Amino acid sequence: MELGLKNKVIMVAAASKGLGYGIAQAVAQEGARVSVGSRTEADILAAADALRRETGAETLGSVLDARDAASINNWVEATVAKFGGVDGLVVNAGGPPAGGFDDFDDAAWQAAFELTMMSSVRMIRAALPHLRVRGGGSILAVTSSSVKEPIDILLLSNVMRSGVVSLLKSLSREMAPEKIRVNNLVPGRILTDRVKSLDAIGAKSSGRSVAEQQAMQEAQIPWGRYGTIEEFGRAGAFLLSDAASYITGETLIVDGGAMKTVW
Template sequence: MDLGLKGKSVLVSAASKGLGKATALEYAREGAIVTIASRNFEQLQQTAEEIKRITGQAVTCAEMDITRAEDVENAVSTAVSAGGGLDVLVYNAGGPPAGMFDQFDDAQWQKAFELNLLSAVRMIRASLPHMRAKGAGRIITLTSSSIKQPINGLILSNTIRTGVYGLTKSLAAELANDQILVNTVAPGRIETDRILELDAFSANRQGISVEELQSQSFRQIPVGRYGTPEEFARAVVFLGSFANTYITGQALLVDGGMVKGL
């Protein structure tokens, strides 16, 4: 299948590692002009070099603290300059800390809001004029399976990620006439540094080993294992491509069948 991505300008945030990195790599494989953004510029450059080595596609780097409005604007401008406009935005951000409701004060709630919701608003706002100028676009927000089934010990993520999905769903209706499709892709248990950190937190809270906790997790996933970043990225790239011409406002869970709700 031709995904219609060759020569398209793509911006992926939080792309120095994990799901963002895997997604940027898959876009580069499809011949897109990829810009990656992250706070850690040294790691970002290493990722760009790795992607070029694998795909032969040059990748542009933009240093960005996603909670800083000026950094967001600069990252979008960098992608526009590199790709002659902007066709695809993949919004990704690191998750807020794990913990229970009583552990967090107003400042921590505000920080989570700025990290995982206001940053999405800003990135999309900065990207839209360039997509409208092109006459079409694709926006993917990366969220979490918690948008369908809250995860114990992740009160901040459960609340804020659901807000990102609400934004996604609303924008899908608002932007359809602009030929801009907006979807969210929600990872379940995908083997990244973030999941390993959360497993360590949960294991400590339950007083068991990480290995035992992961064994329990595997039994809750019909596929019987954690997913890989590459498996997740392939789903993102299809929805955020021009082969997708009619799917918008949807949440695709990449979770190996873990979430049982209809």
């Protein structure tokens, strides 16, 4: 299948590693020009260089603090200056800290709001004029399985990411006349540093070893293992592409069949 991503300009946030890097890698392999952003300059420049070497794609690495509006705007402006426009945006940011209700004060709630909800609003707001100039495009947000089945130790993520999904569903309808598609991509247990840290937390609280904790999690996945960032990235590339031209307002779950919810 030809995805139609060749020479498209795709922006991917939080892409120095993990899920973001997986999507950036997949679209680059399809011939897209890729602008990646992340907080640490050395890491994101290394990621952009790795993508260029692995795929031959044109890449741009930029410092991006998802909590800062000026940083987001600078990333979008740098992308347009280098590539001449934007065809797709991947909204992504690191997750809020783990914990339950009693663990968080007002400052923690506000920080989670800025990191997860407002970063999504600001990235979309900054990229939207450039998508409109193109006559359409695609917005894809990476959220969490917590938007379908709340996770006990991830209260902040449960709340904030559910808000992001509501935002995306609303925007999918509002932006459809402008040929801008808006979708949500949900990872299950994908083998990233974030999942490894959650396994470590779960192991500590349960008295298991990390290996035992991972084995317990894998036993609950019908596919019998954690997913890879490459598998997740290919799903993201599809939703960003012309091959998904009649898909908008949807949530695609990449979890090896683990989730039990019908909707």
